[in-house]
Amino acid sequence: MDLIKNLLKGDKISIAKIISQVENDTGIDILDKIFPYTGRAYQIGITGPPGAGKSTLVNAIAKGLLRDNYKIGIIAVDPTSPFSGGALLGDRIRMGDLALQKNVFIRSMATRGSLGGLSKKTKDVALVLDAAGMDYILIETVGVGQIELDIAQVCDTKVVVLVPESGDSIQAMKAGLLEIADIVVVNKADREGSDALLMELKFAFDLRLKTTWSVPILKTIATDESGVEDLIKEIKAHQNFLKSSGEYKKIQRMRILNQINELIEAEIKKHLHESVIDKERLDKFVKEIEKRKTSPYKIAKKIVKNLINYK
Amino acid sequence: MDLIKNLLKGDKISIAKIISQVENDTGIDILDKIFPYTGRAYQIGITGPPGAGKSTLVNAIAKGLLRDNYKIGIIAVDPTSPFSGGALLGDRIRMGDLALQKNVFIRSMATRGSLGGLSKKTKDVALVLDAAGMDYILIETVGVGQIELDIAQVCDTKVVVLVPESGDSIQAMKAGLLEIADIVVVNKADREGSDALLMELKFAFDLRLKTTWSVPILKTIATDESGVEDLIKEIKAHQNFLKSSGEYKKIQRMRILNQINELIEAEIKKHLHESVIDKERLDKFVKEIEKRKTSPYKIAKKIVKNLINYK
Secondary structure: OHHHHHHHOOOHHHHHHHHHHHHOOOOHHHHHHHHHHOOOOEEEEEEEOOOOOHHHHHHHHHHHHHHOOOOEEEEEEOOOOOOOOOOOOOHHHHHHHHHHOOOEEEEEOOOOOOHHHHHHHHHHHHHHHHHOOOOEEEEEEEOOOHHHHHHHHOOOEEEEEEOOOOOHHHHHHHOOHHHHOOEEEEOOOOOOOHHHHHHHHHHHHHOOOOOOOOOOEEEOEHHHOEOHHHHHHHHHHHHHHHHHHOHHHHHHHHHHHHHHHHHHHHHHHHHHHHHHOOHHHHHHHHHHHHOOOOOHHHHHHHHHHHHEOOO | OHHHHHHHOOOHHHHHHHHHHHHOOOOHHHHHHHHHHOOOOEEEEEEEOOOOOHHHHHHHHHHHHHHOOOOEEEEEEOOOOOOOOOOOOOHHHHHHHHHHOOOEEEEEOOOOOOHHHHHHHHHHHHHHHHHOOOOEEEEEEEOOOHHHHHHHHOOOEEEEEEOOOOOHHHHHHHOOHHHHOOEEEEOOOOOOOHHHHHHHHHHHHHOOOOOOOOOOEEEOEHHHOEOHHHHHHHHHHHHHHHHHHOHHHHHHHHHHHHHHHHHHHHHHHHHHHHHHOOHHHHHHHHHHHHOOOOOHHHHHHHHHHHHEOOO
16 A cells, blocks of 8 residues: 555654544554554654643754754643643744654544543554654643543653642653653743752652663753753663663553553444444343443343453 | 331431441442332532532531431532532531531432542432432532542532633633533622623523523622522422423433443443453463554454444
């Protein structure tokens, strides 16, 4: 298929077309076909509360990596991100430069509507960008809900971005953000309170059980790119750490297992909704449940018992 | 079983014990047993951004309903809620009064760790409170992620709480909050900007397609309970609207269908993880996928084909 051939060459229009197919749930065949060409791209998650300056940081990281001739994919899953069209002010114009570069592909994911499948779709889009020859894929998510954590967790290096505002670190801890962090960034470090936040974070991480990777806590001012070079260094250090320690291989294996499980569940759901459960029979069940003659628990067990082959 | 008998009488210790069982996933049998006694409680969802004063409002609504001798269950799924132990300041003490009242049962849901099953567990806890004879169940969630929307959606009346702070209404719209609102509350209405927010919201709702229920937009100051009486009136008006229009019956039916589907999926997952897929075979598959000899898509289809009875 020409489309896939062109995708593998990194053709932007083909990437966009294939992503659209994948997003519309008609792309399983394509994902299957491009799968042999994946497994190369390194995925970096950038997450944090709204207003932390994630997009500007992603922008700066991408520029830094571009200088070393890497190919960069950007996926924005943040409704407040200018990449995803969520910005209300003029940020989007600033991002325009980046989108026009040859070695950059930017894709924003809709965060309204079908939120349920968002984390799965993000993974699929990352797979397409992987096949298209991207060296690094930057995934920007807003760090508040479970879906964002899910997405962040499929990234190889997870960067958590905070800003010196009251309670930010506490909120981040509550949201489980710090637990997933491989690198923590205090952005807008020229603002008041950044040193205090830095201290607070260092203290929090000092209390944690020591692992073989010690989480670096960095200061950046993404708007003028200061600190970003160091951040890229730390990202690469983490990448090397994962690869040399064998962690990377383990993570990849776990990811495949999870994907198989997810696909099995999706496949079963499809069958459930399509044909397996007889609609009339289901209606009868619902009426009995409404009258409290039976319970959803009994009915579900009954249906599954008939559905599954035990061997 | 004595425990269930006591639950049905509204005994607080029995309620707490049964909720613990339900939360630990060992409670399916109990849910099945109490199911015949459910279907009476009316569920009110209170959601909104962090800091909107949701807990104080829940507190005030509960007090108002208590004056009319209703039995009230409160479920807090908000990490910033003093009900759920998330408050950093002294709010929790204020809530103490309420918890000691005979006709109130308060339960907070852990928002860390197993976030995945949170929305399901909230529904289960609501079912327990329903069986325990609660007239109203108030469910407080922070309105940011998908899980919160899921929980809000299982409520009969959904109250969205905003505060006069810059951008609050825009964030709420982005998060899909206003779309699910049956009633909108501008809390902390003594603050500057509350009239502007009110206007903005009225304008936003005027633009929407008219439905049979027109969403009221109210002002409250939860801390001194002003406006809360009107809010309770609107909640009851919405309750009457749902019941008289036949919507309530439809919602209940849809909820049963969704629950059956969720339970079927959970049941199938359990089987998948327990025994159906042979671990050695799966390992072999993963290794082939790692070498890109096959894809997760092909493997998932193959497994499901062997798993499901087609008839």
